[in-house]
Amino acid sequence: xxxxxxxxxxxxxxxxxxxxxxxxxxxxxxxxxxxxxxxxxxxxxxxxxxxxxxxxxxxxxxxxxxxxxxxxxxxxxxxxxxxxxxxxxxxxxxxxxxxxxxxxxxxxxxxx
Amino acid sequence: xxxxxxxxxxxxxxxxxxxxxxxxxxxxxxxxxxxxxxxxxxxxxxxxxxxxxxxxxxxxxxxxxxxxxxxxxxxxxxxxxxxxxxxxxxxxxxxxxxxxxxxxxxxxxxxx
Numbered sequence: 096x097x098x099x100x101x102x103x104x105x106x107x108x109x110x111x112x113x114x115x116x117x118x119x120x121x122x123x124x125x126x127x128x129x130x131x132x133x134x135x136x137x138x139x140x141x142x143x144x145x146x147x148x149x150x151x152x153x154x155x156x157x158x159x160x161x162x163x164x165x166x167x168x169x170x171x172x173x174x175x176x177x178x179x180x181x182x183x184x185x186x187x188x189x190x191x192x193x194x195x196x197x198x199x200x201x202x203x204x205x206x207x
Numbered sequence: 208x209x210x211x212x213x214x215x216x217x218x219x220x221x222x223x224x225x226x227x228x229x230x231x232x233x234x235x236x237x238x239x240x241x242x243x244x245x246x247x248x249x250x251x252x253x254x255x256x257x258x259x260x261x262x263x264x265x266x267x268x269x270x271x272x273x274x275x276x277x278x279x280x281x282x283x284x285x286x287x288x289x290x291x292x293x294x295x296x297x298x299x300x301x302x303x304x305x306x307x308x309x310x311x312x313x314x315x316x317x318x319x
Contacts, residue, residue: 137313138310139250139299139308196252
């Protein structure tokens, strides 16, 4: 079972920042927060992950609260191509990748 | 260059048949996976595999079997296909068991 809670859908205006929240109140100390997205009819795409520090890469930023019970994925300048389902996943290390459990995700609509 | 490729993209077959889906990755990764995405769009892991270890999701029927001729390939064999096997199947790979995963484009299987 997924250990995260995400809103089912969100809208964002093109060019604005998209802030996607994720609650993971039962996260354990050895669990990472991962974000993937799935654009319609494609395979999931890795975005970013973190343990407790904020992370940034060319795609997005990940803000994790100090108590690690929630996080926010930030797409700084959303484009129409960012319309997708975004999945927040928490999983421990050394599990054979087996705990990469996808929930329902958040369907992000970027509008012109 | 396609990082993770799957063939065929679409597969339509009759109940009771045996079929295979092929997966190849050219990323030099050690670990590969198979996922099933059902009609409700939930992604569920079926197998994770590297040269040393196969981990099987216990909910997967033994009609499904992964076969790896070499490190770059992980094929999925399905025997005695059933209507409920209709889904999109995704192959993925990662450098090691616990890194971010790279997904293929998916194979849409329809069992009639």
